[in-house]
Amino acid sequence: MDVDLTETERLRTLDQQHVWHPYTPTDAYLKAKPLVIERGEGVYLYDSDGNKYLDGGSSLGVNIHGHQRPELNEALAAQAARIAHTTLYGMTHPGAAQLAERLVKLAPEGIDRVLFLESGSSAVETAMKMAFSYWVFKGEPQRNKFVSMTGAFHGDTTGALSVGQMTILKNFYQPLLRPTSAFAQPYCYRCTLCTDNCTLACADTLEEVLEREGSEIAAVLVEPRVQNVSGMVVARDGHLARVAEIARRHGVLLIADELGTGFGRTGPMFACEADGVSPDILCVGKGLTGGYLPLAATMASADVFDAFRGDGKMLLSGHTFSGNPLAVAVALASLDLFEKDDVIRHGQSLGVVLTEELDRFREVPHLGDIRQCGMLAAIELVQDQQTREPFPWDLGVAVRITDRCRELGLIIHSAPSDTIVIVPPLAMTEAQLREMMGILLQATKEVVASL
Ligand SMILES: Cc1ncc(COP(=O)(O)O)c(C=O)c1O
Structure with missing residues (x-):
């Protein structure tokens, strides 16, 4: 591949002069030599210096079928040739009706x-407005509060952010946020509620909150089975049902x-299925378009929807690009690929390979915890394995590991508490997954040895 380094340097300069990057430490970024990702193919990303990387974080959890899938490209082009955007305010388009039908068939019963x-x-914000409005229409407008789990990110x-409970965000933005209540997250490794014999005491703390404040609560929010952003905190079977x-x-x-967790990440299409739970409201997004375009959905039961019927009632909520036809067309093509490639079964068999690969980390000094649910996993490193004391944060252990992975050809991310999160694209082959985990193991051992 021809590499134009001068052009790459120019782009880096332009970027550092004008682009403001989300969740990126400002000064460190301005001093760094940022990656310029130019192209993707399958489970690989290519930068403008000509380097190739495994996309080990699925480009923030969205890449399902691989980059540049011809079927998705074709669906996008075909829709663009018809119409790129029309509104769903008071009217519809063919893709919206078709995609809604297919999502309802795939979603948990009800x-x-x-x-x-x-x-x-915006799917979560809409769910909150939906729940509040539901109670207003039921004659209980005092139900304007929400409960979520400690460590939650929504x-x-x-x-x-108000229903998120991650300390760093909550502490910083507190003055802007609405009051919410929390119950205990299912973080078994650091749980002080049960000993070795888990009784799901964390879930039971919800009982206390609802006994105290139940008449003011509109809804309980939960990330089913896995709290993703706070470091793949995996709940035991039965947690969601409780x-x-x-x-x-x-x-x-x-x-x-x-x-x-949606779209096969934890094994089934939706994580709720594993515990046989049908929520009243379900928020999905990320992999909905196979990672191609921004599209999300807030889905609801008939009971919730019916509260909005009669007397000119409506949901006072919606965005300009809600249900954009290009995104919807790609989402339909992505669901076709789920069937054609048998993505759910493939993901489940890769999950077994991932378990084997994670086992190889048990020999790593400073290993704290290994967590996995299907194709979502994490390793947490600690200063002291006995006391489980974390490393001082300024040591930046997890960041050093992800930086070393990058040098070795793997893009992967970290979470708080020196946790490396593993979110491989479901389209990976077994060999690619083993290669990815081999790189991560090498980088982890090297960094740990250097401490
Ligand atoms: C569980 C959960 N909820 C909500 C969000 C927010 O999604 P978005 O970044 O598309 O706004 C995320 C993003 O990572 C998430 O993991």
């Missing part, structure tokens, strides 16, 4: 309406945020 949006954060617009049972008994709505 989910039967789909409202399209463009990001996970997006980063201010409503979604949360759902408590929420139901107290008569509050259950919102499942499947942004991180």
